[in-house]
Amino acid sequence: MAGGSGDSKGAVFLESEIEFIAENEPVSIVPNFRSDALHLHAGDIGPFRPQIPLQVPLWLAIALKKRAKCSIQPPPWLAADRLTEILEAERENEGFQPMPFHFIEMSQLLFSAEKHSVDIPDAYKLRALLQDIRDVRFNKIHQGLKKLGSATNAVKLVNLSAMEANLVRPFFCTALKEVMRREAAALAQQEETQGQGQQAGQSQGGEES
Template sequence: MDASEIEFLGENETVTIVPNFSEGRISLIQGDYGPFNPSMATLVPLWLAINLRKRQKCRIEPPQWLNVATLSATKTAEKDSSVFTKMPSEHYMEVASLLLNNACDDVPSADEVRAVVKDIWDLRLAKLRKSTDLMIRQQETHAKLDNLTQMEINVVRPFLTQALDHTHFLRMNATRHSAADDTQTDSIATPF
């Protein structure tokens, strides 16, 4: 999967909107949404919320975790932990980016939220790079990393697979050279 496909999956997260129009239930492939009544909150997928927001048909209520206090606590927990902590949403980066880029006015303290989300992302990627480096240095062939999001895995996947391929190639060459050296030693020591 590439980043756009992961973002597509993240757009299916449900958010609360406060519509400013009246409409009955809307039947879509994923399910039925609505009814939509002015000033009455309703749950819809993020992609629909953004579409309605762009057309100025609603206000989006950000998820409970998308605020400075909760994200700062998450950042502190991530910084203090040697392992990856559980994120408030499996698609925290995608949801935050989509909301901050498309409905910035609906997110309180949007600039601070953006900065804290970026800090969390940077912390987690640094921890992921460090873990990957340690794994390669110890010549491990697999690892178990809990609490990573799909987007984080997607970022490290190209580097990790290439590094493991190179490590495998070097091991195979070292084994071949070692076997060739043993054969040469045996032929010298063996009398005719």
């Protein structure tokens, strides 16, 4: 498994499919236009007033930004100081640091939208920090799967993101099947040995009688 490469080969969902789901995550925008509320199947959004922030689905924020109708306010976790803290904690601890479930897809979509106007300060630095975080986390995943493959009965992979869980699932299932196969073989061998021991004991008892 390449650390943080984003290779979706063997994954359950394509990256584009997970991004599609992530587009429903709420983000804050500052519109520069006035409009009544939008009545969507998922609920009402708005009304829109110039320079008054409101939360909208990410897909709508990107669509409005492409038309120069708003600016997107980066979420609190998408800041250099916060990502630096997360990276240090990831390196110092065995477990995974809590992150938004769709942080990988959201950051990719926001950086893509950022090309239309500059809303994200230090975008280059943020990209580098996010990649470092992904690399550290994927290395932890890889080590966890190696432990599972070596007949460890339990491996904790808590706080995985959607993209990480999608990549892990097929590897995890394969490793789990291998562990179950080994345990079944060991149990069969144990039962066979016990059976042979019982037969030997019965034969010895018959000879003595």
